Amino acid sequence: xxxxxxxxxxxxxxxxxxxxxxxxxxxxxxxxxxxxxxxxxxxxxxxxxxxxxxxxxxxxxxxxxxxxxxxxxxxxxxxxxxxxxxxxxxxxxxxxxxxxxxxxxxxxxxxxxxxxxxxxxxxxxxxxxxxxxxxxxxxxxxxxxxxxxxxxxxxxxxxxxxxxxxxxxxxxxxxxxxxxxxxxxxxxxxxxxxxxxxxxxxxxxxxxxxxxxxxxxxxxxxxxxxxxxxxxxxxxxxxxxxxxxxxxxxxxxxxxxxxxxxxxxxxxxxxxxxxxxxxxxxxxxxxxxxxxxxxxxxxxxxxxxxxxxxxxxxxxxxxxxxxxxxxxxxxxxxxxxxxxxxxxxxxxxxxxxxxxxxxxxxxxxxxxxxxxxxxxxxxxxxxxxxxxxxxxxxxxxxxxxxxxxxxxxxxxxxxxxxxxxxxxxxxxxxxxxxxxxxxxxxxxxxxxxxxxxxxxxxxxxxxxxxxxxxxxxxxxxx
Amino acid sequence: xxxxxxxxxxxxxxxxxxxxxxxxxxxxxxxxxxxxxxxxxxxxxxxxxxxxxxxxxxxxxxxxxxxxxxxxxxxxxxxxxxxxxxxxxxxxxxxxxxxxxxxxxxxxxxxxxxxxxxxxxxxxxxxxxxxxxxxxxxxxxxxxxxxxxxxxxxxxxxxxxxxxxxxxxxxxxxxxxxxxxxxxxxxxxxxxxxxxxxxxxxxxxxxxxxxxxxxxxxxxxxxxxxxxxxxxxxxxxxxxxxxxxxxxxxxxxxxxxx
Numbered sequence: 001x002x003x004x005x006x007x008x009x010x011x012x013x014x015x016x017x018x019x020x021x022x023x024x025x026x027x028x029x030x031x032x033x034x035x036x037x038x039x040x041x042x043x044x045x046x047x048x049x050x051x052x053x054x055x056x057x058x059x060x061x062x063x064x065x066x067x068x069x070x071x072x073x074x075x076x077x078x079x080x081x082x083x084x085x086x087x088x089x090x091x092x093x094x095x096x097x098x099x100x101x102x103x104x105x106x107x108x109x110x111x112x113x114x115x116x117x118x119x120x121x122x123x124x125x126x127x128x129x130x131x132x133x134x135x136x137x138x139x140x141x142x143x144x145x146x147x148x149x150x151x152x153x154x155x156x157x158x159x160x161x162x163x164x165x166x167x168x169x170x171x172x173x174x175x176x177x178x179x180x181x182x183x184x185x186x187x188x189x190x191x192x193x194x195x196x197x198x199x200x201x202x203x204x205x206x207x208x209x210x211x212x213x214x215x216x217x218x219x220x221x222x223x224x225x226x227x228x229x230x231x232x233x234x235x236x237x238x239x240x241x242x243x244x245x246x247x248x249x250x251x252x253x254x255x256x257x258x259x260x261x262x263x264x265x266x267x268x269x270x271x272x273x274x275x276x277x278x279x280x281x282x283x284x285x286x287x288x289x290x291x292x293x294x295x296x297x298x299x300x301x302x303x304x305x306x307x308x309x310x311x312x313x314x315x316x317x318x319x320x321x322x323x324x325x326x327x328x329x330x331x332x333x334x335x336x337x338x339x340x341x342x343x344x345x346x347x348x349x350x351x352x353x354x355x356x357x358x359x360x361x362x363x364x365x366x367x368x369x370x371x372x373x374x375x376x377x378x379x380x381x382x383x384x385x386x387x388x389x390x391x392x393x394x395x396x397x398x399x400x401x402x403x404x405x406x407x408x409x410x411x412x413x414x415x416x417x418x419x420x421x422x423x424x425x426x427x428x429x430x431x432x433x434x435x436x437x438x439x440x441x442x443x444x445x446x447x448x449x450x451x452x453x454x455x456x457x458x459x460x461x462x463x464x465x466x467x468x469x470x471x472x473x474x475x476x477x478x
Numbered sequence: 479x480x481x482x483x484x485x486x487x488x489x490x491x492x493x494x495x496x497x498x499x500x501x502x503x504x505x506x507x508x509x510x511x512x513x514x515x516x517x518x519x520x521x522x523x524x525x526x527x528x529x530x531x532x533x534x535x536x537x538x539x540x541x542x543x544x545x546x547x548x549x550x551x552x553x554x555x556x557x558x559x560x561x562x563x564x565x566x567x568x569x570x571x572x573x574x575x576x577x578x579x580x581x582x583x584x585x586x587x588x589x590x591x592x593x594x595x596x597x598x599x600x601x602x603x604x605x606x607x608x609x610x611x612x613x614x615x616x617x618x619x620x621x622x623x624x625x626x627x628x629x630x631x632x633x634x635x636x637x638x639x640x641x642x643x644x645x646x647x648x649x650x651x652x653x654x655x656x657x658x659x660x661x662x663x664x665x666x667x668x669x670x671x672x673x674x675x676x677x678x679x680x681x682x683x684x685x686x687x688x689x690x691x692x693x694x695x696x697x698x699x700x701x702x703x704x705x706x707x708x709x710x711x712x713x714x715x716x717x718x719x720x721x722x723x724x725x726x727x728x729x730x731x732x733x734x735x736x
Contacts (some may be wrong), residue, residue, distance in 0.1 A: 301505070425536070427572050432557040433568075436585060436587050437557055445577075449575060
């Protein structure tokens with residue numbers, strides 16, 4: 001396979017610039033004092049600090065998981081700075097008062113925040129290193145009782161809601177990285193959709209890592225009350241650096257009766273260079289809990305960045321008739337490694353889950369699907385459909401599939417399909433013989449392969465996703 | 479007539495794959511308006527010849543020349559050849575999952591139209607054009623939203639190739655064993671479509687193992703390819719002769735090649 005074809009799959013990283021801004025960066029190192037410092041900077045109530053310290057003490061007793069199909073050197077948790085924020089960030093009344101350098105940064109990333117330029121139809125919470133820079137449309141949403149703000153704000157302004165739900169889906173001792181996040185999380189988004197409200201805007205958070213030698217530990221919590229609906233989008237990027245940077249996030253979703261959350265991610269952290277220098281270590285715990293009957297949580301992810309991706313967005317289907325979905329495209333190029341998939345835990349009756357995973361490997365990339373479908377004893381007539389497709393580009397990459405199935409109720413119906421294909425010279429030649437350029441041919445083939453996932457994305461995100469894959473949009477959406 | 483430039487002029491063409499020579503000096507001249515049939519035993523180099531003309535990267539041309547519409551064909555990339563009106567109906571058409579026939583066809587047509595200096599067609603205009611072409615091969619609209627060559631039978635794939643040909647309106651169409659795998663009705667439909675697409679300014683090269691399709695598409699010339707060379711040429715009667723005698727006469731002279 002010619003390297004030309006491989007090169008087209010992922011274009012050079014375009015978001016690798018650094019914003020030159022004076023930052024307040026705490027000294028590297030992790031101790032109870034670090035946590036107290038973060039909590040103090042966030043002006044948190046006592047209960048939050050206690051919760052963090054408890055998580056930290058738990059973390060100290062845990063060991064880093066090494067069961068995933070990725071390899072990397074040891075992470076020195078004492079060499080990381082756990083808090084970085086642009087200096088001189090007074091609480092602002094209007095986004096127009098934000099430091100122009102920050103506004104410029106987000107504009108460069110395609111996320112204009114100022115009143116005049118901001119995206120219509122999408123409310124954005126912009127997180128820069130450890131702090132939220134601002135949230136658009138906050139007031140518009142508030143009129144319908146929707147809360148959309150930085151989680152730091154929510155902890156102060158809506159403590160009852162946060163306290164009621166935080167850690168109920170991903171307990172602080174869930175796993176090593178979740179415990180670490182619970183101890184040191186800095187910012188992230190909080191959304192609350194009241195009973196019966198269909199959120200009129202897409203809610204979106206954009207995470208930007210800027211400072212060097214730091215980690216980003218964001219935490220997101222979304223609560224959809226009875227009969228409500230929200231579509232949430234998440235994007236991210238980071239500068240090009242020779243060092244590896246750690247990103248360990250936790251996302252918790254909760255749906256009550258008849259509620260629905262649609263959660264979409266485009267993960268584009270810096271992937272490292274062709275030799276594997278630099279790049280983000282992305283260790284993320286994302287989980288949703290369908291508490292209510294007939295509720296639904298749908299995860300869609302397009303993972304193109306990071307040196308290492310370790311994430312398994314899952315659903316706990318507790319309410320009867322609840323639905324969990326997972327649609328994923330994961331691309332690994334050069335030396336990237338991804339170990340990603342989902343967990344669907346069926347507890348309620350007639351619960352249904354769908355898993356569609358597309359892995360694309362190029363260069364020396366290693367792509368692993370790892371998924372667990374668990375049907376518990378009480379989950380009468382549960383149903384799962386899983387489909388895992390892998391595409392290989394070139395002959396130095398790898399694709400691996402580890403589906404785990406645990407069924408404890410004999411009324412369950414399980415379906416699993418898997419395929420591996422290779423972009424072949426024959427496919428490319430066929431397209432060329434019809435007049436298409438090599439670039440268009442590869443785009444078309446990759447695009448067609450990902451179609452089932454892309455069609456789950458909101459339109460703006462579908463365009464973004466395809467652009468990231470070096471793909472022209474036409475004809476593939478819808 | 480003999481003064482004009484031939485559509486295709488192949489002289490002493492040698493080509494090999496993985497260092498193994500398969501074409502050993504092919505000569506062929508095709509004028510606009512003509513239908514040529516290239517017949518021969520398995521492994522004689524028929525498909526290789528078709529692929530080499532289309533520019534498949536697996537084959538290396540080691541000697542000889544190919545002129546197409548008055549210019550040297552060999553330096554052109556496969557997609558450039560296609561945009562210049564050279565069409566290959568594949569023996570084994572490839573599936574492209576997730577991409578609909580409608581989208582694929584329109585992308586292909588627009589690539590060709592761009593080359594001809596014509597405006598690209600939008601989805602609506604294209605649909606009008608396509609409806610007419612679909613009738614030609616006896617298919618309905620439902621086909622358009624299906625992925626390219628996925629889940630089609632061998633015969634349907636061949637028909638799809640002819641549909642693509644009808645849409646792209648090539649100057650030179652090379653049909654690589656399009657007749658194999660077709661039942662008698664499908665064969666008739668394909669043959670009728672090819673006949674309808676004949677014009678004074680285009681030409682067809684039919685690569686086939688059997689005489690069957692030639693009873694539906696009358697060729698102007700029949701050539702026998704054996705051992706990587708054209709060993710005999712004649713009119714359509716030659717095809718009948720081959721049907722009776724088989725290819726043994728030539729196959730014994732030359733060591734068969736892959």
